[in-house]
Amino acid sequence: MTDDPPLNPALLPAGFVDVLPPAAEAEADGLESLMRVFAAHGYDRVSPPLLEFEETLLTGSGAAVAEQTFRVMDPDTRRMMALRPDMTPQIARIAATRLARxxxxxxxxxxxxxxxxGSPSRETDRQILQAGIELIGPDTPVADAEIVALGAEGLKVLGVPNVSFDLTMPPLTTALLAGGTFTPATRSALLRALDRKDAAAVARYGGALAPILTELLYAAGPARRALEVLSRVSLPPAARAQSDRLAATVATIEERVPGIRLTVDPVEFRGWQYHTGVCxxxxxxxxxxxxGRGGRYRSNDDEPACGLTLRPDTILRVAxxxxxxxxxxxxxxxxxEVAQDLRTQGxxxxxxxxxxAIPVAEAQRLGCAFIVSRGKLKPVRNVGKID
Amino acid sequence: MTDDPPLNPALLPAGFVDVLPPAAEAEADGLESLMRVFAAHGYDRVSPPLLEFEETLLTGSGAAVAEQTFRVMDPDTRRMMALRPDMTPQIARIAATRLARxxxxxxxxxxxxxxxxGSPSRETDRQILQAGIELIGPDTPVADAEIVALGAEGLKVLGVPNVSFDLTMPPLTTALLAGGTFTPATRSALLRALDRKDAAAVARYGGALAPILTELLYAAGPARRALEVLSRVSLPPAARAQSDRLAATVATIEERVPGIRLTVDPVEFRGWQYHTGVCxxxxxxxxxxxxGRGGRYRSNDDEPACGLTLRPDTILRVAxxxxxxxxxxxxxxxxxEVAQDLRTQGxxxxxxxxxxAIPVAEAQRLGCAFIVSRGKLKPVRNVGKID
Structure with missing residues (x-):
């Protein structure tokens, strides 16, 4: 066994970074700005731990990310603990247990x-920041709309321009396909075709549903146009109910957030494994x-819930x-008292x-824009020489 | 092999907790209040990652906590990564690498x-929150005092009453003992005696230093009294230099933070493995x-540094x-607009x-103190029925 060469002390594992000044403060402030928006709408903050037993963390909605999860052994109980890859399963757990009443x-x-x-081949962040909300109990378009509206308000507070909220209704595709008669192989070929937006393959495997599916595939885009197409195609009753719910949610969101940019992709379902409504x-x-992303699902104990998880780190690259x-x-x-007064002023x-010997030289060297001189602020030239 | 019984979903590993409303928001707000105090004094925020290669995290000042550290393998490089048990070694690393210039x-x-x-026998938190500062470069009483003063200001902002800052000078004991002639066995018996504040054992193993050590042992208490004792005992030159530095730091702190409660324990050194000055x-x-705790040490590249790490979670149990x-x-x-206006008002x-049917009943059920009625606030009775 040979020793590994000594590491460059500045080297971090891929996907992990040091956030430096001024980004670290901006990130923390941006996150707290989002949390203040949520708190102002009566969303109470909970803070689950970084590690849990894998049995509690990776069941239910957590199962989807089990393969992406680091685990360590608890030396106390000898059970495996998982480092959370996502906080939403933790919130669902808290809602169903400690806050059940x-x-x-x-x-x-x-x-x-x-x-x-993460995967070595993809250059992705392996540590991410989440800031989110969950609305647990009601299953209505108004509840769906509140989640989207709060996301929009938070992004507006951070000054993020040109935000688009892309809506999907994963159970609509399921309900549609239940109306056809497919062999398992054809069904999975069709799902793959829809997933890849491959119109030729959809036509090939769609059978009697091919014309509708093709039309819905092309309907993806601005919400009104997509809903217009959905309203006039012929849908089996279960799919019609999903379509109506989607339309009601869009109408409620548009009423609540005038001018919001909404798109709808009626037959998109990828990445929404455990969702039961609008995403x-x-x-x-x-x-x-x-x-960010979110949607409607069944929480632990099968309770209706919808939520939205924003990514403050990503948002602040755009804000x-x-x-x-x-x-x-x-x-x-x-x-x-002079310095205290300046701090109070911000x-x-x-x-x-x-x-x-020469205080102003020191002020300049330390990147200060001003120096206190006889109790007053005096500008310092050549500011910004700090690296 | 038998299956483990299913876990109670509310069960978390010992030492890990869900922070619930209203504590989670209080904790986050308290932490950001501390960070604002630090930022107002020109301390720039950095945010290192939760995981690093163990080689970079657990060397230098990080070695002291290596045994307390969870490790996972990076599937990318096959190197071991460590989940940080302390952020201060990360800050030292950043100062010596990315912010070296x-x-x-x-x-x-x-x-x-x-x-x-943690250890199963002790009921301690295994996830803790840190908020701290590091002042890197200068090695002076003024620098030591700035760190203590900012800690005091932060705790004052959070309204923590009756705070005591207990100062020690670990290298003073080392310098004192260097003035005696001890066998290795006697020296370690003497250190153990000092550590336990066992005056009888100090007298037994202290040799010619026994009278001084005993006097210093009993001198622990309010800073002025301890310094008075230190000033009149006979110390070898190296120990006298440490004592003078301690006295200068105390004087600077007292000048900067009038009324601060300071104690000094001249021969305390336990738990300060890598410190080189006032702690x-x-x-x-x-x-x-x-x-919280902190002190003076040598950062990476042997650069003088002093820092203080506060524990917001512990502080908020006292505030x-x-x-x-x-x-x-x-x-x-x-x-x-009515609701928007109320949110703006806090x-x-x-x-x-x-x-x-009866909005006020719903208001009451949801723990609201007021209800909006014809655009105005109306108090709701029997508030606080929320569990």
Whole structure:
């Protein structure tokens, strides 16, 4: 066995990063801004732990990410613990256990870091930040709309421009296909074709449903147009019910958030394994990265729930940069009240730690925009030489 | 092999907890209040990842907690990664690598969760929250005092009463013992005696130093009295230098934070493995739990540094409870602007998700203190029935 060469001490595992100034403060402030929006709408914050027993974390809605989860052994019980790849199963657990007796609708919010294994071939973050809400109890378009509206409000507070909310209704496809008669092989070929948006393959495997499925495939786009197509194609009753619910949700969202950009993809279902109703993916136009996602599902104990998880780290790459505090150099011997007063006004004071020959040179070296001189602020030239 | 019985889904591994409303919001707000104090004094926030290669995380000052650290394998590089039990080694790493070229003094702040293995016999938290600062570059009493003063300001902002800052000077004991002639066995017996504050054993193993050590042992207490004893005992030059530095730091802290409660234990050294100067432990009087700890050490690349790590979770068990947002029930059909205005005023609005027969009953059921009625707030009786 040979020793590994010593690591460069600055090297981090792929997908893990040091967030440096000023991004780290911007990220924390952005996250808390989102949480304040949620709190103002009566969403109570819960904070589950980073690790849980894998049995409780990776069951139910957590099963979908089990393969992406780091595990360690609890030396106490010798049971395996999992490092959470997602907080939503934890919120569902809390709602069904410790908060089972709180009145419904139960509105919960949460924020924290999650860790997933990732794959070496894809350059993805392995530690991500989540900030989200869950609305547990009601199963109505108004509840769906509240979740989307709060997401929109949070992104607006952070100044994110050109946000699009892309809606899907995964059970609609299921209900549609239940109306056809397919062999298992044809059914799975058809699902694969829909997933890839391969119109030729949809025509080939769709049988009697091919014309409808093809039309719905092409209907993906602005919500009104998609709903118009859905309203005039012939659907079996179960699929019609899903379509009506989707239309009601869209109408409620548009009423609540005038001008919101909504799209609908009627036959999209990929990535929504455990969802039972309207789902949403949030994008900034022109960007590939998701800003968030959510949807309707059955929580533990089969309770109706819908939620939205935003990604503050991704959002802040899209949001306009925030103003950092202006730095003021405070020379040795300045009255403490002067510096205190500046901090109250929102400045960051950088205190001299001793007498300096040329305080303004030190102010400049430390990247301060101002220096306190005789109790007043004096600008410092050549600011911004800090690397 | 038999199957384990199914776990109670509410069960978490020992030492891990769900933080519920209203504690989770109080904790997050308290943490951000501390970070705002640090930012106002020019401490720039950095946010290192939860996991690093164990080689980079557990060297230097990180070695002290290596045995308490959970590890997982990075499937990408097949190297071991460690889940951080402490953030301070990460800050030292960042200062010495990515921020090596930033001008000194370098002031950094950080906040986040840490995880340690714990021991089954002791009922301790295994996930803790840290919020701290590091002042890298200078090695002066003024730098030491800034760290303590910022800790005091942070705790004051959170309203924590009766805080005591307990100072120690671990290298003083080392310097003192270097002045005696001890066999290795006697020396370690003497250290053990000092550690346990066993005056009889100190007298037995202390040799010529026994009278001084005994006097210093009994001198532990209010800073002025301890320093008075230190000033009049006879110390070898190296120990006298440490004692003078301690006295200068105490004087600087007292000047900067009038009325601060400082104690000094001159021969305490336990738990300060890598410290090279004044160390501090922060307590709330009458409580056993530490609110924070810090001190002077050599950072990576042997750079002088001092820091303080506060424990927001512990602090908030001692701080006065904060006011939660007042909850207002907003009946179906209320103008959106009315609810928006209430949120701007700091209320949490709880929206009805549909028409209700008796809205005030719903308001009461959901724990709202007020209900909106004809655009105005009306108090709801029997508030607080929420569990």
């Amino acid at each position: 709180r009145p419904r609708p139960l509105r919960l919010s949460y924020a924290g870091a999650c860790v997933m294994m 949403v993916t949030v994008y900034a136009l022109g960007r590939q990265e998701e800003l 306009p940069p925030r103003e950092s505090r202006t730095r003021v150099f405070v020379p040795w011997g300045t009255e403490p 400045y960051a004071t950088v205190a001299a730690l001793g007498e300096m | 930033r001008p000194r003094p370098l002031r950094l702040s950080y906040a986040g969760a840490c995880v340690m293995m 501090v432990t922060v307590y709330a009087l009458g409580r056993q739990e530490e609110l 006065p409870p904060r006011e939660s947002r007042t909850r207002v029930f907003v009946p179906w059909g209320t103008e959106p 209320y949490a609005t709880v929206a009805a998700l549909g028409e209700m």
